[in-house]
Amino acid sequence: MKNTTHERALKSVMGKLGCSEEMSKLLDSSQREVIVEIPLKRENGDIKVFKGYRVQHSDALGPFKGGLRFHPDVDLNHFVSLASVMTWKTALVNIPFGGAKGGINCDPKELSEHDLEILTKRYIEKIGMLIGPNIDIPAPDMGTGEREMAWILQAYAKNHGHQPGVVTGKSEQLGGIVGRKEATGKGVAYFTKLACLREAIELEKAKVIIQGFGNVGQSAAINLEKLGANIVGISDRYGGVYNENGLKVESIAKMLGEMKNASLKDLDIDGEYISNEELLCAPCDILVPAAIEGVVNSKNADEIQARLIVEGANLPVTRDGEDILLNNNVKIIPDLLANSGGVTVSFFEWSQNAQRYPWKPEKVEREFERVLKNAWNNVCEVKECAKQTHSYREAAYTIAVNRVRETLIKRGF
Ligand code: GLU
Numbered sequence: 199m200k201n202t203t204h205e206r207a208l209k210s211v212m213g214k215l216g217c218s219e220e221m222s223k224l225l226d227s228s229q230r231e232v233i234v235e236i237p238l239k240r241e242n243g244d245i246k247v248f249k250g251y252r253v254q255h256s257d258a259l260g261p262f263k264g265g266l267r268f269h270p271d272v273d274l275n276h277f278v279s280l281a282s283v284m285t286w287k288t289a290l291v292n293i294p295f296g297g298a299k300g301g302i303n304c305d306p307k308e309l310s311e312h313d314l315e316i317l318t319k320r321y322i323e324k325i326g327m328l329i330g331p332n333i334d335i336p337a338p339d340m341g342t343g344e345r346e347m348a349w350i351l352q353a354y355a356k357n358h359g360h361q362p363g364v365v366t367g368k369s370e371q372l373g374g375i376v377g378r379k380e381a382t383g384k385g386v387a388y389f390t391k392l393a394c395l396r397e398a399i400e401l402e403k404a405k406v407i408i409q410g411f412g413n414v415g416q417s418a419a420i421n422l423e424k425l426g427a428n429i430v431g432i433s434d435r436y437g438g439v440y441n442e443n444g445l446k447v448e449s450i451a452k453m454l455g456e457m458k459n460a461s462l463k464d465l466d467i468d469g470e471y472i473s474n475e476e477l478l479c480a481p482c483d484i485l486v487p488a489a490i491e492g493v494v495n496s497k498n499a500d501e502i503q504a505r506l507i508v509e510g511a512n513l514p515v516t517r518d519g520e521d522i523l524l525n526n527n528v529k530i531i532p533d534l535l536a537n538s539g540g541v542t543v544s545f546f547e548w549s550q551n552a553q554r555y556p557w558k559p560e561k562v563e564r565e566f567e568r569v570l571k572n573a574w575n576n577v578c579e580v581k582e583c584a585k586q587t588h589s590y591r592e593a594a595y596t597i598a599v600n601r602v603r604e605t606l607i608k609r610g611f
Pocket of ligand 1: 263264265266335336337338339340366512537538540541542544
């Protein structure tokens with residue numbers, strides 16, 4: 199995970215802002231990196247040892263904040279980069295959180311629900327002393343959702359009493375907020391709309407490809423469809439489907455939801471079934487990578503036909519891939535801005551929990567647009583001041599790094 203677009207932007211911005219070597223080190227490195235061993239006796243009697251992680255990058259602006267990822271390929275480096283992205287994301291949207299990320303190197307699809315519950319609760323037994331509503335607040339990420347947040351709430355309550363603000367992304371029954379689940383994808387759609395206006399792309403006529411049809415991809419697709427876009431391609435880990443006349447994404451998502459563990463290949467969708475690689479380079483105006491890291495890279499960047507890329511996932515474009523895209527004048531709305539809708543609504547949920555008073559849907563909607571619009575305007579202003587020499591990514595990092603640096607200096611060491 200070294201050499202990412204994120205590291206390059208961070209270094210470049212710290213240089214331009216005149217950060218000293220020590221300040222740069224402070225901004226760049228994690229405050230705490232923890233690895234724990236989690237042995238599990240599975241329902242079938244097998245013993246398996248997992249690794250749990252929590253990386254706390256910065257709490258300069260508020261408690262550490264970031265998701266939990268359950269995926270077989272995760273490692274410490276993974277979480278170090280992802281935790282840092284969270285710091286800049288929360289700083290950019292100006293919510294009072296720092297950045298963190300963690301998870302377990304497991305494949306949830308291969309574990310029974312019972313094993314997964316025990317594993318999640320064991321993880322909290324091991325890292326429970328490092329989290330809390332005013333310390334570090336986990337949330338869903340890849341492979342986790344409302345169910346895992348409920349287990350964490352319960353495991354944490356054993357030693358600390360009922361503290362709904364210890365996690366966000368809970369079901370409403372447990373203190374969650376209306377709209378959190380859809381928020382990341384909805385934000386992706388909102389920023390796509392704003393980017394289209396600025397880049398003179400007609401969203402109503404645009405063909406959109408969404409790579410990844412999990413929580414973020416589905417919500418982005420449904421919300422973009424509502425805004426009038428034509429979703430021509432979608433994919434999951436087994437492959438993609440393409441139809442230049444458009445796919446009915448809302449009904450596809452509904453069908454997937456009704457079938458346990460189903461993937462797109464199990465459905466009878468009106469379109470051509472193609473590989474993930476083919477999908478990324480298929481004809482479209484807008485590409486939304488909404489799954490894992492590094493899918494757009496030096497091998498395929500030159501073949502990409504989209505004029506606009508909106509990073510629904512974290513770190514989906516590699517550094518070499520970005521060079522090629524920018525050279526081809528493809529605009530990229532970076533992850534820390536594009537997918538910030540999720541953590542923004544997490545912040546609303548956390549403040550709702552502190553108040554012990556639920557927010558009305560209209561308030562969530564209003565505040566959501568206010569916070570995201572503000573972040574977008576700030577990025578555009580900085581980009582304009584730099585007379586177009588900045589990418590959207592550099593402009594976003596300029597705002598975020600400045601905020602964290604100023605706060606560090608004010609607070610003292
Ligand atoms: N995992 C999400 C992200 O990468 C959400 C984090 C949160 O809500 O704390 O932004």
